[in-house]
Amino acid sequence: MRAPAVLIALLGFLPQVLTSGSFELRIKSFTNSLGRLSSGQCCDGSSNSDAPCLAPCRTKFRVCLKIYQANIDTTSPCTFGDITTPVLGGNSLDVPNLHVEGFSNPIVFPFDFTWPGTFTLIVEAWHDTNETSRSDDTLIARMTKQSVADVGGQWTEEEQRWGGPGSAHLRLSYRVTCAAHYYGAGCEVLCRPRDDNFGHYTCSSAGEIVCKAGWTGDYCSKPRCLPGCDAEHGHCLKPDECICHSGWVGELCDQCERHPGCVHGTCSRPWDCICEEGWGGLFCNQDLNYCTNHRPCRNGGTCHNTGQGSYTCMCPPEYTGPDCEKSLHSCAVRPCLNGGACVPDEGGELACACPQGYEGARCETRRLTCRDQPCRHGGVCEPRGAGYVCVCPLGYAGPDCALEADPCAAGPCRNAATCLRAGDGFKCTCRPGFRGNRCEIDIDDCAGIQCEHGGTCVDLVNGQRCQCAPGFVGARCETRVDLCLAKPCANGGECMILDNDYECRCRPGFAGKDCSIDIDECSSSPCRNGGSCRDRVDGYHCSCLPGWGGKSCTVSLAELAYKQPKGHLRRVGDEMSEEALSGQQVAWIASVTAVVPLVALAAVVGIVCVRRRRARAAHAADAEARAQNAANAGGHVIRNTWGKCEAPVAECQNAHNAAAEECKRKTLNTESARLLAALDPRLSRLSADSAYCANSDTSLVKRALEGGGVYVLDDHCLPPTYATQV
Numbered sequence: 001m002r003a004p005a006v007l008i009a010l011l012g013f014l015p016q017v018l019t020s021g022s023f024e025l026r027i028k029s030f031t032n033s034l035g036r037l038s039s040g041q042c043c044d045g046s047s048n049s050d051a052p053c054l055a056p057c058r059t060k061f062r063v064c065l066k067i068y069q070a071n072i073d074t075t076s077p078c079t080f081g082d083i084t085t086p087v088l089g090g091n092s093l094d095v096p097n098l099h100v101e102g103f104s105n106p107i108v109f110p111f112d113f114t115w116p117g118t119f120t121l122i123v124e125a126w127h128d129t130n131e132t133s134r135s136d137d138t139l140i141a142r143m144t145k146q147s148v149a150d151v152g153g154q155w156t157e158e159e160q161r162w163g164g165p166g167s168a169h170l171r172l173s174y175r176v177t178c179a180a181h182y183y184g185a186g187c188e189v190l191c192r193p194r195d196d197n198f199g200h201y202t203c204s205s206a207g208e209i210v211c212k213a214g215w216t217g218d219y220c221s222k223p224r225c226l227p228g229c230d231a232e233h234g235h236c237l238k239p240d241e242c243i244c245h246s247g248w249v250g251e252l253c254d255q256c257e258r259h260p261g262c263v264h265g266t267c268s269r270p271w272d273c274i275c276e277e278g279w280g281g282l283f284c285n286q287d288l289n290y291c292t293n294h295r296p297c298r299n300g301g302t303c304h305n306t307g308q309g310s311y312t313c314m315c316p317p318e319y320t321g322p323d324c325e326k327s328l329h330s331c332a333v334r335p336c337l338n339g340g341a342c343v344p345d346e347g348g349e350l351a352c353a354c355p356q357g358y359e360g361a362r363c364e365t366r367r368l369t370c371r372d373q374p375c376r377h378g379g380v381c382e383p384r385g386a387g388y389v390c391v392c393p394l395g396y397a398g399p400d401c402a403l404e405a406d407p408c409a410a411g412p413c414r415n416a417a418t419c420l421r422a423g424d425g426f427k428c429t430c431r432p433g434f435r436g437n438r439c440e441i442d443i444d445d446c447a448g449i450q451c452e453h454g455g456t457c458v459d460l461v462n463g464q465r466c467q468c469a470p471g472f473v474g475a476r477c478e479t480r481v482d483l484c485l486a487k488p489c490a491n492g493g494e495c496m497i498l499d500n501d502y503e504c505r506c507r508p509g510f511a512g513k514d515c516s517i518d519i520d521e522c523s524s525s526p527c528r529n530g531g532s533c534r535d536r537v538d539g540y541h542c543s544c545l546p547g548w549g550g551k552s553c554t555v556s557l558a559e560l561a562y563k564q565p566k567g568h569l570r571r572v573g574d575e576m577s578e579e580a581l582s583g584q585q586v587a588w589i590a591s592v593t594a595v596v597p598l599v600a601l602a603a604v605v606g607i608v609c610v611r612r613r614r615a616r617a618a619h620a621a622d623a624e625a626r627a628q629n630a631a632n633a634g635g636h637v638i639r640n641t642w643g644k645c646e647a648p649v650a651e652c653q654n655a656h657n658a659a660a661e662e663c664k665r666k667t668l669n670t671e672s673a674r675l676l677a678a679l680d681p682r683l684s685r686l687s688a689d690s691a692y693c694a695n696s697d698t699s700l701v702k703r704a705l706e707g708g709g710v711y712v713l714d715d716h717c718l719p720p721t722y723a724t725q726v
Helices: 002-018 290-294 557-562 583-617 619-631 649-664 672-678 688-693
Strands: 021-032 059-066 081-084 092-094 107-111 118-127 139-148 156-161 168-178 194-196 199-203 209-211 302-307 310-314 341-344 350-353 380-384 387-391 418-422 425-429 456-460 463-467 494-498 501-505 532-536 539-543
Touching: 021 059, 021 118, 081 107, 118 168, 139 156, 139 168, 290 302, 290 310, 557 583
Parallel strands: none
Antiparallel strands: 021 092, 021 107, 021 168, 059 081, 059 118, 118 139, 156 168, 194 199, 199 209, 302 310, 341 350, 380 387, 418 425, 456 463, 494 501, 532 539
């Protein structure tokens, strides 16, 4: 049974949804005075044209509404609608006063399109013959009209008379109106007022959206926040409110929230605690100037700040105690009045034992009794020991009933609620976030709130916030803090995410939390023998003093130049294999190897000249030398004829110079095959004619080259020997 009911409800609602407007036709009256059809016959079928018809016609109407036609075709479809009424009466009808089942006046033609402004109307009066078919035999009268109809509430009156056989008369009116929420010249604009999550607006007479107060946007769905609400730190869900983001407070969300527990501090951003002047500590709760702010020392004591909120008092001679509050001679000044007795207590304080009838710290006040009638406004006095108690009437309070009672005077309402008198009692108006008769119950705003990742919900006044665990942020602590987004690792270090922290994996040569520390390889003093160290990335460079080489200045260049043994092949750089030489060191070695032969040659020439002078001075010594040379002469020994030239001195000198020049020439070869050929002992044997070179320099010259060994052959003027690899 429910399904048909729902279907009927939907069908009843469907025209309202699809209809944008309607054409309304109101039939006012119809008269068929002769009671005849358009053919001239009577409605009962008789054809008597002289006398009135006996039986009245059973009149009904057919209304056809269609698009505008220049030439009206009564047989074409009724594009806008076709309605046939039930039988409304006889020959004379006053339609507005009729009450016929199934008929309503006006007749409505709804449409769901833009009204074109023009139309064709056909209104026909018919005689109902109770037959299923309709023909011209039963037509009483037909009215046709082409017209223009603008949308509006005004009715257009029409009247039609027929002077033919029927003598009929028809009066009607029509109008075009828009359905609810449709506007415009053709009912083409839809504007449905709403006040929900999708918009808050009404509609103008032209169908335009008009936002309600406090709302803005294309569809009036964006609320206007409280004027002055910080756009960055606050938002709103309804007009004239300002909901603060986490870390911001205040009516306009323009005040940062201090760190929890911050006492005497301010903030410039959320969770700061910047201490005010004179305060210190993590929570700014340590008074750094306690003496000035509190003046704790009494009785003329001098206060001295000791830091961290502490102090000491320097007391006058008559007082003692932390604050100089204890008098050493209290009772000596007789402070008790009205016969009171001074009694020092154990702490050095004085106390007055007052006589009956007096009270006060110094017995300065006379104690009243009921005999003195202390109770006012009709209060009843009741004795209580040595005193009394006043029982006050309704509306008065106080020790003597002198005060007019105010139920709100005692502050019964909690949490800054507003107290209002209500009869003989009071009523508390609670602030948002509190409830109860005295507003003593703080509404738990954390109910149903789940803070993620171990966050703790903090109940605020009319709100709540999540106190996130380290490493998480967000309204519900849903976002993990990625400290590596800021790229904290310098010098190419790799950032690794930790819980609320990060770790940098540094490249070789760097260290520190963010790889910003360049490791000083010179800190261990690797450069020896006076060399200076220069730090490099993941290494160092030594600038050696002259005469030293190698990565750490541990190689003696002089030893490399003179310490090579003869008679076997050695490769230049063997001693340097462990540590490479710099360009400066190579240049120094080359200079040494070039200068040493020149110095040796100069020494030889000097010795030769000295001996020549001695030879001329001591001919006898020369003769003995010649005899010795003759005795030692042999084919395998180079004759030492130095100074024995038979030519003159000049010729001898020239011959010696030529021999010396010949000895200076060295044979260099970097090719292994040619070197081995040059080392053949048979090729290195010299003739006896090279006696001038018997004293030539046989030292080896060492040169360091980049690309392999350099072979230096000994002087070809010397006895057979082998080339030395240096």
